[in-house]
Amino acid sequence: MSVTVPASDQSPDATAPRPATLADVPGWFPATDHRLFCWLLERQQEQAIPGDVLEIGVYLGRSAILLGRHVREGETFTVCDLFESEAGDSANSDEMDDSYRETLTRRAFEANYLSFHDALPRIHQGPSEQLATSGLLEPASQRFVHIDASHLYQHVAADLRFTREVLRADGIVAMDDYRSEHTPGVAAATWEAVRLHGLRPIALTSQKFYGTWGDPEPVRQALIEQCRRNDPRAPDLQLVYDEQVPRLWAGALPPQEQPRSRWFAQHEAEQEARRRAERAPAHRVRALARHLVVEFTPPIAVRSLRRLLAHRHAGKG
Ligand SMILES: C[S@@+](CC[C@H](N)C(=O)[O-])C[C@H]1O[C@@H](n2cnc3c(N)ncnc32)[C@H](O)[C@@H]1O
Incomplete structure (x- = not known):
């Protein structure tokens, strides 16, 4: 059953976090990916690519706050996270206990988000697998999806299957932790989607895989040219399953300011x-x-x- 919880009470709370810049919001969002998110989302804006934005796994809001800055008038930004809710299985529950439970509350996410934005995104609190039956997202409605929730194989594979349904043909998916030592399930699900389910790589960073189920060539070529302008050694082109995939680092992309909050x-x-x-x-x-x-x-x-x-x-x- 799907649980879409209304935004919690937004009254001022003296104990709520008051980050000065995005760097003060706890999370896992390296400079390379900050820069690449901005570049890809600005390009979508320049090309007038319509569609909504989805993030699965927000934690305290670090990447969500940045994504929210690129959501335009009339578009919907949806986020999904367990926050304090129970996970659907014991392995996911252990993952939550090990990594997030001590620090994560929905209220802290909301306080962080509202430090940078006037309104909250649409929040789905519950396991991401519920998104498929929630009726919240139309097929082919999203232009950018960030998958960064459970790192267990079966959850990531399900998040990818759902994303394939809701992403536009020219939409982009960013997958977190596709190559970390402690997240082999993300690696397995990501490359399986490439090998068997039509996902095509756009770019690789040390932490994230970027892909599309449409034609990756236009955005990949534009990105390669951008990288060469910034750093003549960039990008490193890797041949993977007949695709020339650019591997990038922060210096290959235009720098970005740390967004400032209302505080x-x-x-x-x-x-x-x-x-x-x-x-x-x-x-x-x-x-x-x-x-x-x-x-x-x-x-x-x-x-x-x-x-x-x-x-x-x-x-x-
Ligand atoms: C790595 S953190 C997200 C980090 C965030 N995107 C950032 O850049 O700071 C993973 C988040 O996924 C959430 N999560 C874990 N399993 C989930 C599941 N099955 N469904 C929804 N959210 C889940 C956790 O509560 C946690 O907040």
């Missing part, structure tokens, strides 16, 4: 106040010394001292 100015002001307070002791010691002299010297002596100082100040002393 950025306040953070800066607080830091400046702290810096001032750290510089203050010398002043404070002098002020205290003056105060002590006045306090503990007999009044007649203080009056004479003041007169003497006033004369000196007027150039008569």
Whole structure:
């Protein structure tokens, strides 16, 4: 059964996280992928490719916040995560306990997201396998999907099958952790989709695989040209199942600023106040010394001292 939970209460919460920039939001989103997401999504905008955006597995919002910046008027951004909900099986539950349970709450995700955006995305709280029966997403409706939820083979394979249904022919899927030592299930599901189910690689980074079920050539060629402009050694072209796949690194792509949150100015002001307070002791010691002299010297002596100082100040002393 599908569980689409309404956005939780958005009233201010003094304990909620207040990140100053995206770098303050905990998560796993390397600079190369930050840059490549921006490049691919900006290209979709330039080419006026329509469609919605989906992220499966948001954690505390680091990649979702960036994706949300590229969602245009009239488009829907859907995110799916278990947050505090039960996983559908014990292996997924163990994965949650090992990696996310201690730190992850839906409320923290929402507070982080709302630090950068005026409204939340559409949130589906529950196992990603429920998306297929939720009726939330139309076939061929998405232009960009980021799969970054469970890293277990059967879940990733299911997320890929679902993504194939909902992605437009010219849409792009980004797969997290397709080659990490601790995530062989993602590697198996990813290359199986390439070998057997028509997924075609667009690019590889150290953490993510980018592909499409449509024609990868136009975006791949544009990306290769972009990389060559940035770094003459880039990209590294790898032949995989008859496809020339570019392998990229951060320097091969245009740099991106860390997005700033609505708390950025306040953070800066607080830091400046702290810096001032750290510089203050010398002043404070002098002020205290003056105060002590006045306090503990007999009044007649203080009056004479003041007169003497006033004369000196007027150039008569
Ligand atoms: C690696 S984190 C996501 C990181 C995030 N995309 C980022 O870049 O910061 C994986 C997330 O997937 C969620 N998750 C794990 N298994 C899931 C499942 N079966 N369905 C939905 N979400 C799941 C976890 O709760 C966790 O928040």
